[in-house]
Amino acid sequence: MIPVSAVKGHQGKKWHLPHHGVYHPQKKLQVVFDSAAEYGGTSLNRQLIQGPDLTNTLVGVLVQFREEKVAVMSDIEAMFSQVRILVNYMDYQRFLWWPNGETNNPLREYRMKVHIFGATSSPSCTNNALKMTAEQSNEKTIENTIKRNFYVDDILKSVVTIDEGHQLAGNLIKTCKTGGFKLTKFNIRSYSRRR
Known part of the structure; x- marks a missing residue:
């Protein structure tokens, strides 16, 4: 809840976001905020700066992913x-809620207090935070992997052996954690490459 001292907003400026719930039988309720919703001829997204496109290309990530025979995904x-x-x-990201x-x-x-999915600036800001996390790594291999092998929030990397994949996974988890990013759904497996 907003502290009483902040109810009026920063210099009296504020924006309320409409939202709705998305229900999935196997997952918890997900709240989706609509930053493109208009009021008075404008929307939050129209006021935000997109920032540079820091997302790796999908083709580039997939081509690198096929270099070796052991896949590491998360x-x-x-x-x-x-x-x-x-x-x-x-x-600028306020919303109204009925308790319970x-x-x-x-x-x-x-x-x-965090970036929301659908806001114009969120992809650039979150990708920048991930790249800054990579730069704090003491290992150049981990830094390069984070910078080059992520497509938005998915990492696709290939290595030579299963053991190397497990070691890479451990180092990625540790480095990403320093930036507040939690890696989940790890999958490390060998596949045969067709020539």
Whole structure:
């Protein structure tokens, strides 16, 4: 909930995001914020700067992925939600919520403290945070792997042996954790290359 001292917003400026729930039988409720929703002829996305495209090309990641015979794959859990935004910008990501989903209760006002999926600036900001995490690594191999083998939140890397794959996975987990990124759904397996 928004602290009483921040209810008016930074210099009186704030934006409320419409949102809805997405339900999946095997997953928990996911709240989706609509930063493209318009009010008064504008939207949050129209006011945000996109920033540079720091996403690796899918073709480039896939070509490198086929270099060796052992595949290492993983995913960053809720990547955008791992990167915080500055306090001054949190008021542009406000939303209203009924406690426990009870519409008889008074509405409460909240604000997102992290980048949201669908916001124009989120991909550039989160990719930049990931690349900065890579640069803090003491190992050039890990730095290069993070910078070159991620496609958005998925890593696809190939190595020579299963043991090398496990060692790489451990080092990636440790390095990504320093930036607040949690790697999940690891899959390390050997496959035969067709020539």
